[in-house]
Amino acid sequence: MDLWFNLTLVFVAGFITALATGLGAIPFFLVEEIGDRWNVGLWGFASGIMLAASLFGLIFEGLENGGSQPVPKLVAGLLTGVVLVVVSHRLLNDSDIDPQEYEEADFKKLVLILGILTVHSFPEGVAVGVSFAELGFEGVDGFTIAGQVVPLLAVFMTIAISIHNIPEGIAISIPLRAMGVSEWRMVGWAIFSSLPQPIGAVIAFSFVRVAQEFLPFGFGFAAGAMIYLVLTEFIPEALDQGADLAGGGRRELTAGIAAGVALMVPLAFI
Numbered sequence: 618m619d620l621w622f623n624l625t626l627v628f629v630a631g632f633i634t635a636l637a638t639g640l641g642a643i644p645f646f647l648v649e650e651i652g653d654r655w656n657v658g659l660w661g662f663a664s665g666i667m668l669a670a671s672l673f674g675l676i677f678e679g680l681e682n683g684g685s686q687p688v689p690k691l692v693a694g695l696l697t698g699v700v701l702v703v704v705s706h707r708l709l710n711d712s713d714i715d716p717q718e719y720e721e722a723d724f725k726k727l728v729l730i731l732g733i734l735t736v737h738s739f740p741e742g743v744a745v746g747v748s749f750a751e752l753g754f755e756g757v758d759g760f761t762i763a764g765q766v767v768p769l770l771a772v773f774m775t776i777a778i779s780i781h782n783i784p785e786g787i788a789i790s791i792p793l794r795a796m797g798v799s800e801w802r803m804v805g806w807a808i809f810s811s812l813p814q815p816i817g818a819v820i821a822f823s824f825v826r827v828a829q830e831f832l833p834f835g836f837g838f839a840a841g842a843m844i845y846l847v848l849t850e851f852i853p854e855a856l857d858q859g860a861d862l863a864g865g866g867r868r869e870l871t872a873g874i875a876a877g878v879a880l881m882v883p884l885a886f887i
Contacts, residue, residue: 631816634778637779637780656855667844669882674748675744678770695844698837746821788854
């Protein structure tokens, strides 16, 4: 009973993060387009959140739960997380999936797109799943749901990934808006793009619960993937969006990163 409840809870947390991607389409109910300044700030905000969550959440937890020698496992996890993102980027570049194909795809094409999105969304799902590693353990700080203690780190990471998904939803919605796709369908496609996250969360949670000795590796894996995503995807995307702004958008990016860090650091020490 506890096993299925735990798996369901982790899946629901991952599904919440996927739903949050749909929030990125909500502004298009009110405006025709979002200005570059706001786009840069949002990407910076998401970057700050993920950097703070990775450092003060995942890496700290990996060091605290790694026994006498946590560093080698944590470092190995960090490097493996980076490798995953590098491989996923190459797969995505080779596949060249355009948002327009969401609207035009038949079933087989949708399966292909979902497979590619699984590679893209897996690190976020892993971060959520690993954060639930101590779900139900005695002596863990957290919230009690149906008799099970949900770790604060799990709540922290679910909030972080959910906020981080909103700019991704915006990035998906912009080309769909240009195609004349309705607002509600943009919401649907944005959520669809993150549906692999709850699956990744369940897989990662199951792995770290079965192999407790690999917990530091799991935390490092999620942190490495997140940090590398920020450095190679989020920040370059923000600077690309802000290329026409004064200073190339660096001021807006810095302000966004600072705001994201400022939001998440207090939560990490609750």
